[in-house]
Amino acid sequence: MKSETRKELIVSAIQNGTVIDHIPSYAVIQVMRILNLINTDLQVLFGMNLDSKKYGKKGIIKVRDKFFDDIEINKIALAAPHATLIEIRDFEIISKKQAEIPDFVEGIVKCFNPKCITNHEQVRTRFKVVDKEDLRLLCHYCEKITKNENIEFI
Amino acid sequence: MNMKNKSLISINDFNKEELLQILDLATYFEQNPHQKILEGYVVATLFFEPSTRTRLSFESAVNRLGGRVIGFTDAAVSSTSKGESLADTIRTVSNYADLIVMRHPIEGSARWASEVASVPIINAGDGSNQHPTQCLLDLFTIRQTQGTLDHLDIAFVGDLKYGRTVHSNVIALSNFQTTFHLVSPEELKLPSAVKMHIKSNNLKYYQYTQLEEVIPKVDIIYMTRIQRERFADPIEYERVKNSYTLTKKMLEGSKENLKILHPLPRVNEISIDVDADPRAYYFKQALNGVYVRQALIASILGLA
Numbered sequence: 001m002k003s004e005t006r007k008e009l010i011v012s013a014i015q016n017g018t019v020i021d022h023i024p025s026y027a028v029i030q031v032m033r034i035l036n037l038i039n040t041d042l043q044v045l046f047g048m049n050l051d052s053k054k055y056g057k058k059g060i061i062k063v064r065d066k067f068f069d070d071i072e073i074n075k076i077a078l079a080a081p082h083a084t085l086i087e088i089r090d091f092e093i094i095s096k097k098q099a100e101i102p103d104f105v106e107g108i109v110k111c112f113n114p115k116c117i118t119n120h121e122q123v124r125t126r127f128k129v130v131d132k133e134d135l136r137l138l139c140h141y142c143e144k145i146t147k148n149e150n151i152e153f154i
Numbered sequence: 155m156n157m158k159n160k161s162l163i164s165i166n167d168f169n170k171e172e173l174l175q176i177l178d179l180a181t182y183f184e185q186n187p188h189q190k191i192l193e194g195y196v197v198a199t200l201f202f203e204p205s206t207r208t209r210l211s212f213e214s215a216v217n218r219l220g221g222r223v224i225g226f227t228d229a230a231v232s233s234t235s236k237g238e239s240l241a242d243t244i245r246t247v248s249n250y251a252d253l254i255v256m257r258h259p260i261e262g263s264a265r266w267a268s269e270v271a272s273v274p275i276i277n278a279g280d281g282s283n284q285h286p287t288q289c290l291l292d293l294f295t296i297r298q299t300q301g302t303l304d305h306l307d308i309a310f311v312g313d314l315k316y317g318r319t320v321h322s323n324v325i326a327l328s329n330f331q332t333t334f335h336l337v338s339p340e341e342l343k344l345p346s347a348v349k350m351h352i353k354s355n356n357l358k359y360y361q362y363t364q365l366e367e368v369i370p371k372v373d374i375i376y377m378t379r380i381q382r383e384r385f386a387d388p389i390e391y392e393r394v395k396n397s398y399t400l401t402k403k404m405l406e407g408s409k410e411n412l413k414i415l416h417p418l419p420r421v422n423e424i425s426i427d428v429d430a431d432p433r434a435y436y437f438k439q440a441l442n443g444v445y446v447r448q449a450l451i452a453s454i455l456g457l458a
Contacts, residue, residue, distance in 0.1 A: 115281050117262035121239050141262025142283050143164065145347065 012045060018068055019086040020061040020076070025049045028059035030079040030153050034108055035063075035072060042066050055082070074102040078109065078135070078151065101132040109137060112150040116142035125154070158456035161268035161275040165286040165322045170329040177294050179449035179458055180442070187445065191457045192221030198251035199225035200243070201278070202234060202258040207418060207440065208278050208288070212255050215447035224251060241270045248272040253455060256280075274454045282318045288417055289322040291446040295439040296327075296374055299413040303327070309335040309368045312378035312398055312423060314344040319417050320378060325351045334359035335368045339394045342384060365398055370407045375400070377416045377423050377436075401425040405433060415439050 023031050025048040037044050043064035052058035059080075073085055077099035085097045105127045111118045118125045118141055127137035127146065135148035155172040168176075197216045201209050204227060213223045226232045233243060240258065244267045247254055256267055257278040264277035264284065279285040297303050308327060310320045314336055324334060324344065328351045336344050336359055343361065352359050362368050369375070377400060385391040399422055400414065416424060416436040428434050452458035 111262075113261060115259075115261045117240070117260045117266045120260050121241060121266070123262075123266050139262065141265045142281075143166065144261070144283075 012062075013091060014045070014062050014064050014088055015091055016089050017062060017064040017066050017087075019088060020063075020080075021058070021084045021086060022052065022055065022082045023059040023061065023076075023080040024055075025057055025059040027079040028061060031059075031061060031076045031083070033153065034075050034079060035068065037061070037063065070097075071102070073097060074100050075105070075108060077101045078105060079153065101129055101135065103129055105129060105137060108153055109146065110152045110154055111139045111142060111144070112146040112152070113139065113142050113144040116144065118142075157450070157453040159274055160454060161264075161271075161277075162286055162450055162454065163264045163268055163275065163277045164284045165289045165326050166284075168286075168326075173290070173293060173326060173329065176290055176446070176449055176453070177297060179453060180290070180294050180446040182458075183448040183452070184442070184445040187448065188218055190220035191452060192216060192219035192455070195221040195253070195455060196251045197221055197223055197451065198247050198254045199223055199227075199278075200232070200247060200254060200256045200258075201225065201227045202229040202232070202240075202256070202263075204228055205257050205279065208257065208285075208443075211440070211443040212276075212278060212287075212447050212451075215444050215451060218444070219448055219452065221451075225255075240267060244271045244275075253451060276450060276454070279318075282316060284322060285318055286322065287443070287447055287450060288319050289326050290450070291439065291443040292319070292323050292376070292415065292417070293326055294446050295413075295415060295435065295442050298442065299435060300373055300411060303330040303332075305331045305333075306374060307333045307335060307372040308374045308376065309337055309372040310344075310376045310378070311337040311365055311368075311400075313342045313380045313384060314338040314378075315342040316381075316384060317378045320344070320376070321348045323376065324348050328352055328355040328357060332357060335362065335372055336360065337362045337365050337368050337398075339363060339380075339390075339398075341390075342380065365400065366404060369404055369412075370409070373409060373411055373413070375412065375414045377414065377420075379419070379421055379423055395422065399423055399425055400428060402427040402431055405431065408433065 028046055028048050032038055045062040048059045049057045083099040086093055087095045107124045111125055117123055126140035130136050130138045137146040216223050248271045253274050255276045255278050259281050261281035261283040264280040268275040314320050382391050412433050413435040414433050
């Protein structure tokens with residue numbers, strides 16, 4: 001409990017907004033990209049390589065005065081499968097949600113197939129998630145599978 | 155299924171009933187190939203890479219139905235050579251034609267074209283991805299020769315790893331209780347993603363490296379070309395090439411109803427002494443391409 005308090009101090013507490021916890025440190029920037037937090041007017045605080053009981057090291061993002069809908073939340077599951085989203089109002093936790101792998105993924109992942117049209121023309125990528133456990137994405141265009149280990153974010 | 159104004163992109167978009175419906179319509183055109191139902195219609199054939207057989211067969215289908223054809227046979231003579239995007243070419247040609255038939259080397263190009271075009275697209279091959287009209291004409295031919303598509307023993311021979319025709323056929327035939335006999339060199343076996351379709355339909359498949367042992371067992375032998383560039387070792391290619399040549403002598407002991415198919419062009423995988431044999435069916439198969447394409451064009455334009 002004590003270390004929890006410490007962490008809150010390292011990345012300061014927010015009165016209202018969303019805390020995205022349990023992000024792999026290397027994926028923090030990626031999650032910020034997916035949620036359009038790079039070019040935003042919102043106040044965003046983030047930390048990497050923070051101590052985590054569960055994962056050893058972790059990343060965290062706090063966004064002031066912003067609440068995400070489920071579709072946005074699920075998009076980050078590809079980059080941070082164990083992410084927890086905590087909604088805060090008046091410094092109180094009002095809900096905790098787990099990011100879930102969505103059924104369809106659009107515009108955030110590159111198709112692994114170099115011969116796919118999405119790698120040749122300005123075409124927004126579209127995938128059907130055919131395996132959520134092992135993360136396998138079926139390209140809507142070239143019908144090839146992009147596997148978990150080959151996922152590259154745009 | 156109502157195909158009017160719908161694009162034809164992938165064989166995976168069709169279920170069993172829809173496949174059979176197209177084959178039935180193709181049978182109608184086989185019996186009535188010359189009809190002027192396309193009078194006043196313009197079909198564009200955009201071939202961003204050359205394919206004589208597919209293009210001529212589409213153009214023949216349109217011409218026999220009284221329609222007109224515009225288009226190009228090589229990307230070098232289109233605006234692509236000036237750097238125009240596929241999307242722009244397709245949007246422009248949509249203004250000039252009622253239907254676009256497209257072959258393109260990039261995978262997924264047909265699906266993308268169908269999303270930007272204001273007229274339906276027929277995919278005549280998008281790289282190594284899909285060639286649905288070839289698959290449909292193969293199914294049509296198999297049914298024509300055997301009277302049914304159900305419960306057949308079908309051998310696929312040659313490059314099963316990269317051959318898109320084989321992949322599409324295996325997926326489509328998995329709707330019809332087929333037993334698959336897969337003959338290929340070790341390095342060109344059917345990918346596991348395609349075998350999954352066989353397994354998920356609770357069907358059987360057997361894998362072989364020798365062509366001879368499969369011949370007496372099957373109703374259809376579907377031969378494909380093995381390309382030299384698939385082999386890292388040219389000596390290995392030379393060894394494999396000769397062991398996958400079907401000769402008339404090898405056909406002794408086959409079933410009486412056996413028919414030999416090949417998507418063509420053939421290089422040396424079927425010896426020319428097979429051509430006159432009643433079991434050789436590959437040239438008739440090419441003719442069937444016209445009927446199947448007539449059926450597809452007519453139903454997409456809402457004329458059948």
